[in-house]
Amino acid sequence: YYIAHTELFVIQLFLSVKKQYLLFFLLIFSKKLSAQQVSDANADGPKIGKSIFSNEVKRNFSRKGDFFVTWGYNHSWYDKSDINFKGPGYDFTLKNVVAHDRQTPLTWDYLKPSLITIPQFNFHFGYFIKDNYSISLGWDHMKYVMDIPQSVQIEGHIDPMISNPGIPTGHYAGQYNGQVINVGPDMLRFEHTDGLNYASVEVERHDDIWVPRSQQTSLTMETGLGVGAVIPRSEVYLFNVGENNYWNLAGYGVSAKLGFKFFLTKGLFLQNSTKVGWINLTKIHTTGRNEYDTASQKIKYVENYLVLGYQF
Numbered sequence: 230y231y232i233a234h235t236e237l238f239v240i241q242l243f244l245s246v247k248k249q250y251l252l253f254f255l256l257i258f259s260k261k262l263s264a265q266q267v268s269d270a271n272a273d274g275p276k277i278g279k280s281i282f283s284n285e286v287k288r289n290f291s292r293k294g295d296f297f298v299t300w301g302y303n304h305s306w307y308d309k310s311d312i313n314f315k316g317p318g319y320d321f322t323l324k325n326v327v328a329h330d331r332q333t334p335l336t337w338d339y340l341k342p343s344l345i346t347i348p349q350f351n352f353h354f355g356y357f358i359k360d361n362y363s364i365s366l367g368w369d370h371m372k373y374v375m376d377i378p379q380s381v382q383i384e385g386h387i388d389p390m391i392s393n394p395g396i397p398t399g400h401y402a403g404q405y406n407g408q409v410i411n412v413g414p415d416m417l418r419f420e421h422t423d424g425l426n427y428a429s430v431e432v433e434r435h436d437d438i439w440v441p442r443s444q445q446t447s448l449t450m451e452t453g454l455g456v457g458a459v460i461p462r463s464e465v466y467l468f469n470v471g472e473n474n475y476w477n478l479a480g481y482g483v484s485a486k487l488g489f490k491f492f493l494t495k496g497l498f499l500q501n502s503t504k505v506g507w508i509n510l511t512k513i514h515t516t517g518r519n520e521y522d523t524a525s526q527k528i529k530y531v532e533n534y535l536v537l538g539y540q541f
Contacts, residue, residue, distance in 0.1 A: 278361025280436040288440055288447070292357045292540070297365075299353045299500060301536025302339070305330045305371045308529035312375075312419065313385075314467065314515065316392050316522035321385030321405060323412065326526075331372045331422055346370065349424065351534045353431075361435045367455070369427040369504075371532060375419040380411050393521050396468045416468060419524075421461040423473065427482050427508070429457030438489075447492045451502065455484040459508050465515040467522065474514035482508040496540045504532040 275291035309325040333339075333348035349372055355365025383405040387398050401416050433453035440447045459480045464473040488502025506529070513524040 276360060278359060278435070280361070280438075282436055282438050282450075284437050284440055286440045286442055288437065289444055291360045292363075292435070293360045295357045295540050297353075297355050297357075297363070297538055297540040299351070299536040299538035301351050301500075301534055303349045303351050303369065303371060303532050303534035304332065305349070305373075305530050305532045307373060310526050310528050312524060312526040314522075314524045316516075316518075318388035318391035318395075319386065319398075321383055321387055323417075324382040324384065324407075326375055326381055327379055328373050328375045328420075331374045331420075351536055353536075353538075355431075355433070363433045363435065365431050365433065365453075367427075367429045367431055367457075369429070369532065369534075371421075371425040371427065371530070372423075373421040373425045373461075373528070375417070377418060378411055378413045380409055382407050383410050391468070392470070392516060392518060396470050396516075398468050401468070418464070418466040418471070420465075421463050423462035423464070425508075425528075426460045426462070426476070427457055427484070427506070428460060429455040429482070429484065431455035431484075431486070433486075435490075445492075445495055449490045449492070451486070451488045451490055451500070453486045455486070455504075455506075457482055457484075459510060461510070461513070463513050463515070465513070465524070467516050470516050472517040474517060474519075477512065477514055479512045479514075480508060480510040482506055490538070492540075498538050498540065500536050500538055502534055502536075504534070506530050506532065 275289070276293070277288055277291060307328045307330070309327055311322050311324050312326050313322045314320070330349065338344040339348060350370045351367070353365045353367040355363045357363045384407055386404045387402050389398055389402045390396065391398055399415070401410070431453045433451050436450045438448045438450055458478055459482050460476050461479050462474060462476045463479075465471045484504050484506035486502050486504040488500055490498045490500040492498040508528040508530070510528070511525050513526065515524050516522040
């Protein structure tokens with residue numbers, strides 16, 4: 230009797246332990262099945278580019294295949310640069326020239342369609358080739374104005390008569406080897422105010438910084454590299470002879486940018502970016518006698534711009 234009860238107890242204990250193990254394995258299996266289903270769902274969902282920021286909420290949509298367009302205005306700062314002037318009877322370089330941009334006063338002109346391109350504007354149109362990479366075409370309309378008067382070093386020579394037909398140079402005539410002269414309006418007026426136009430192709434990367442659970446707004450960082458042509462309209466007067474020249478392909482430039490985009494809605498965004506660039510102008514129109522007179526310079530600049538954009 231005792232042995233029989235003992236065997237019955239052992240059998241009941243075995244069945245109880247077996248039932249617990251079975252429940253445990255069922256629980257583990259259901260967890261793995263659930264994880265597999267989530268993984269499969271993610272595999273079928275949109276491919277979202279990996280952000281360098283550890284934002285908690287991820288977007289539930291991809292940007293790949295979207296277009297975007299932006300429009301806004303800029304402010305620029307220029308490093309000192311050397312400007313070389315060359316033509317019949319002269320070949321001289323002004324060293325470390327100081328220049329600034331020229332902001333259009335804030336008036337209703339910014340909102341008039343016929344005058345909208347007068348201020349220093351930025352326009353870009355782009356396409357997302359991947360979720361977090363895009364390529365765009367841009368036009369940066371900057372303005373460059375040499376400070377007059379200013380004292381600079383000069384190297385080269387200036388004859389008493391230059392260009393063709395001859396232009397008298399007065400007391401500026403001479404041979405120079407680093408002397409300091411005061412450049413006044415009777416010698417030079419030099420500006421790209423209509424403007425210093427940088428037409429570029431740019432490649433951008435986009436990294437989400439913050440995405441709310443509503444997915445309707447977000448904050449994104451944009452970085453990019455660009456290369457393009459520089460097509461200035463230069464207004465130059467050399468010894469009181471010159472004009473507001475027509476646009477011409479004067480050189481090329483390269484640039485890098487960093488900015489932040491805040492999406493007001495899923496498509497509408499406000500963007501502020503800073504761009505650093507280098508421009509090489511090898512054929513600047515000066516007196517209007519383009520077959521004789523020319524100038525060249527290399528410009529380093531920093532540009533900040535604020536634009537309104539739409540992604541669709």
